[in-house]
Amino acid sequence: MRLGSDHVRVRVPATSANLGPGFDALGLALGHHDEIEVRALGSPEVTVEVRGEGGTDLPSGEDHLVVRAIRAALDHVGAPQTGLHLRCVNAIPHGRGMGSSAAAVVAGILVARMMIADPEALDDAEVLRLATAFEGHPDNAAPALVGGATIAWETPTGPRATVLPVHPDVEPVVLVPSVRCATRTARGVLPPTVPHRDAAFTAGRAALLVQALCHAPELLLDATEDRLHQQYRTEVLPTTSELVAALRGVGQAAVVSGAGPSVLVLGRASAGDRAHEVRRELLAGLVGSTGEPAWRELRPGVDSRGALAERL
Numbered sequence: 467m468r469l470g471s472d473h474v475r476v477r478v479p480a481t482s483a484n485l486g487p488g489f490d491a492l493g494l495a496l497g498h499h500d501e502i503e504v505r506a507l508g509s510p511e512v513t514v515e516v517r518g519e520g521g522t523d524l525p526s527g528e529d530h531l532v533v534r535a536i537r538a539a540l541d542h543v544g545a546p547q548t549g550l551h552l553r554c555v556n557a558i559p560h561g562r563g564m565g566s567s568a569a570a571v572v573a574g575i576l577v578a579r580m581m582i583a584d585p586e587a588l589d590d591a592e593v594l595r596l597a598t599a600f601e602g603h604p605d606n607a608a609p610a611l612v613g614g615a616t617i618a619w620e621t622p623t624g625p626r627a628t629v630l631p632v633h634p635d636v637e638p639v640v641l642v643p644s645v646r647c648a649t650r651t652a653r654g655v656l657p658p659t660v661p662h663r664d665a666a667f668t669a670g671r672a673a674l675l676v677q678a679l680c681h682a683p684e685l686l687l688d689a690t691e692d693r694l695h696q697q698y699r700t701e702v703l704p705t706t707s708e709l710v711a712a713l714r715g716v717g718q719a720a721v722v723s724g725a726g727p728s729v730l731v732l733g734r735a736s737a738g739d740r741a742h743e744v745r746r747e748l749l750a751g752l753v754g755s756t757g758e759p760a761w762r763e764l765r766p767g768v769d770s771r772g773a774l775a776e777r778l
């Protein structure tokens with residue numbers, strides 16, 4: 467496979483995985499994006515400029531996650547490697563449960579798709595397969611790639627995903643703390659097995675959640691109950707767990723966003739500003755050690771387009 471373009475741009479959304487009971491399966495694309503512009507260089511060097519999230523703490527060479535994903539995708543289709551210059555404008559917070567790593571990986575693979583002469587060699591099925599190999603699970607990569615709410619699952623021939631028609635009244639709200647928690651840490655506290663009754667309870671809620679998201683948002687509070695992962699994560703996400711419980715106590719469909727520590731509320735646009743006021747009051751009580759606000763609220767909307775890539 468030869469290269470066909472030396473200058474490409476990709477825009478990729480944040481995502482919230484699990485949505486409560488859909489552990490490693492359900493995900494939702496959010497209207498909050500990273501943008502990456504890449505030029506192939508004649509020389510073998512790699513340079514990375516980052517503005518926004520991660521601007522001071524990401525690697526600036528071959529170890530950068532987007533570069534690693536580009537390299538893996540070029541190798542996958544037998545394309546030659548090349549020097550690269552990346553300009554990243556990052557809005558997705560890192561280590562907060564908003565799918566930053568999946569966004570970086572999907573972006574890198576789509577950069578490779580746009581750079582090669584035959585982009586069909588990296589169709590969506592291949593992109594999801596490669597991204598899942600990086601991530602270990604497809605629940606963030608699927609909505610980052612195709613947008614909207616997705617159910618992703620693994621098969622012997624690779625991961626697959628299907629898009630759900632989200633009811634227009636469903637309004638995602640993300641409460642983002644200033645602290646991070648690595649996904650590896652939040653997966654490390656999960657038990658190897660769970661009681662059968664908890665698995666059965668959660669399977670029923672995951673099925674109900676599909677109906678609630680698509681047709682019956684009034685069921686979202688019941689439908690977002692989970693017994694597979696959130697209770698175990700309290701150990702590493704104590705404030706997140708308290709906030710989820712407090713919000714659920716006042717009728718808001720709050721869950722841990724991805725592996726945390728952010729909280730996702732599946733709100734309703736028709737509910738007006740009262741729900742926002744309740745969240746503002748709860749968050750006002752959560753301040754950092756120096757008195758600064760420790761949490762912020764994002765109302766990003768659902769991204770229904772997924773990642774966009776173009777040759778420049």
Ligand SMILES: Nc1ncnc2c1ncn2[C@@H]1O[C@H](COP(=O)(O)OP(=O)(O)OP(=O)(O)O)[C@@H](O)[C@H]1O
Pocket residue numbers: 481483500520524530531532554556559560561562563564565566567568570606647648649650723724725726
């Ligand atoms: N845009 C990016 N460019 C380079 N590396 C990134 C980028 N975004 C994330 N990363 C890497 O991924 C790490 C965060 O990944 P992690 O899986 O822990 O959290 P997350 O993806 O933000 O959350 P979650 O998977 O729970 O939604 C960062 O610390 C950084 O190393």
Ligand SMILES: N[C@@H](CCO)C(=O)O
Pocket residue numbers: 483484489490491603605606649652653695724725
């Ligand atoms: N399903 C994953 C999402 C975060 O990558 C988890 O909860 O660990």
